[in-house]
Amino acid sequence: MSIAIVGAGAIGGYLGVRLAEAGEDVTFIARSNAAAIQADGMRLIEEDGTEIHSKSVKATRSMQEAGVHEVVLLTVKAHQVGPIAGDLKHLIGPDTVVVTMQNGIPWWYFMGGHGGEYAGTRLESADPGGLIADNLDPKHVIGSVVYPATVLSDPGTVKVIEGNRFGLGELDGSKSERVLALSQRLAKAGFRAPVTSDIRAEIWLKLWGNLSFNPISALTHATLEDICRFPDTRAIAAEMMREAEVIANKLGVTFRLGIDKRIAGAEKVGPHKTSMLQDVEAGRPIELEALVGSVIELGRLTGTPTPHIDTVFALMRLLAQSLERAQGRLAIQGA
Numbered sequence: 047m048s049i050a051i052v053g054a055g056a057i058g059g060y061l062g063v064r065l066a067e068a069g070e071d072v073t074f075i076a077r078s079n080a081a082a083i084q085a086d087g088m089r090l091i092e093e094d095g096t097e098i099h100s101k102s103v104k105a106t107r108s109m110q111e112a113g114v115h116e117v118v119l120l121t122v123k124a125h126q127v128g129p130i131a132g133d134l135k136h137l138i139g140p141d142t143v144v145v146t147m148q149n150g151i152p153w154w155y156f157m158g159g160h161g162g163e164y165a166g167t168r169l170e171s172a173d174p175g176g177l178i179a180d181n182l183d184p185k186h187v188i189g190s191v192v193y194p195a196t197v198l199s200d201p202g203t204v205k206v207i208e209g210n211r212f213g214l215g216e217l218d219g220s221k222s223e224r225v226l227a228l229s230q231r232l233a234k235a236g237f238r239a240p241v242t243s244d245i246r247a248e249i250w251l252k253l254w255g256n257l258s259f260n261p262i263s264a265l266t267h268a269t270l271e272d273i274c275r276f277p278d279t280r281a282i283a284a285e286m287m288r289e290a291e292v293i294a295n296k297l298g299v300t301f302r303l304g305i306d307k308r309i310a311g312a313e314k315v316g317p318h319k320t321s322m323l324q325d326v327e328a329g330r331p332i333e334l335e336a337l338v339g340s341v342i343e344l345g346r347l348t349g350t351p352t353p354h355i356d357t358v359f360a361l362m363r364l365l366a367q368s369l370e371r372a373q374g375r376l377a378i379q380g381a
């Protein structure tokens with residue numbers, strides 16, 4: 047199967063190395079990592095320390111050069127999708143499947159057979175200016191939820207902290223041939239890739255954690271386990287989750303776990319810095335709009351107050367602005 051991975055970072059690298067070693071034809075669309083991968087492939091350090099060095103992966107900076115693929119795994123950060131949306135057409139043929147692998151509320155949330163009063167609604171926080179929806183037809187899209195924690199430790203090297211589950215689901219909930227085939231390919235590469243008939247519910251469950259732990263960690267520089275064990279931050283996270291649950295319920299989504307179990311799950315990940323804290327520490331732009339702003343936008347849409355989420359969002363916007371000033375660039379959309 048020909049697989050293009052757009053974004054050779056922490057998640058893209060994890061997927062790419064394992065898929066290539068399982069016999070798939072993998073090409074990375076890379077940027078800062080391109081030279082390292084072209085020179086010496088990609089390395090993966092597994093949870094148990096085992097190193098896999100894949101020399102068969104290819105890398106290019108140009109989607110045009112890469113051409114049409116059977117599967118496109120979109121593994122850039124949420125705010126990095128819009129700027130590349132216009133170029134994605136080079137990778138996509140009539141039967142190409144595009145898997146969106148970003149944390150947060152996806153740009154297609156109300157598309158692809160959502161139905162109801164919000165059908166077709168575009169979320170400005172997830173797709174500013176509509177760039178993505180204008181360039182990528184949701185009929186190509188399979189949704190996914192990324193559960194593992196990984197880091198890009200050096201150019202061309204990814205380290206797995208924990209986990210191997212990538213939930214998959216068609217936007218209309220069907221168990222199509224294409225989603226089942228993709229799940230099998232991922233399973234052959236050693237991932238758990240269950241197919242769900244309600245990908246939006248799965249996204250909310252993951253988002254509960256990212257919405258709360260990611261900004262709290264970015265503000266406090268605390269790890270997941272510390273946030274969960276310190277009673278005051280645990281309480282703030284729980285309040286944020288409660289507000290999000292009301293919104294999700296109004297959109298017809300129910301959670302298969304309670305808040306306490308969700309927090310316990312995050313605590314088990316241990317002394318891990320969330321990706322948002324890692325971005326703050328590295329001075330990179332943060333995924334604030336997709337992870338937090340989108341929930342506030344859905345709160346406004348459904349008439350749901352979100353006082354705790356609003357407060358944390360305001361603090362994060364100020365933090366992002368300070369980072370931006372320090373580096374002389376715009377760190378978040380709309381800041």
Ligand SMILES: NC(=O)C1=CN([C@@H]2O[C@H](COP(=O)(O)OP(=O)(O)OC[C@H]3O[C@@H](n4cnc5c(N)ncnc54)[C@H](OP(=O)(O)O)[C@@H]3O)[C@@H](O)[C@H]2O)C=CC1
Nearest residue numbers: 053054055056057076077078122124126148149192195196
């Ligand atoms: N890492 C994790 O543990 C988890 C991540 N996620 C989610 O997965 C998604 C991906 O995250 P992650 O892998 O950590 O992010 P990374 O920043 O590690 O990887 C993103 C990669 O995309 C590349 N990229 C960005 N724009 C372009 C472009 N225009 N052309 C080519 N390459 C580009 C970046 O390159 P460059 O270096 O040049 O910027 C970078 O290598 C996010 O939505 C994140 O929230 C979800 C669960 C856990």
Ligand SMILES: CC(C)(CO)C(=O)C(=O)O
Nearest residue numbers: 194195255256320321322
């Ligand atoms: C912490 C983790 C791995 C799970 O909540 C995550 O999704 C992130 O760091 O963004």
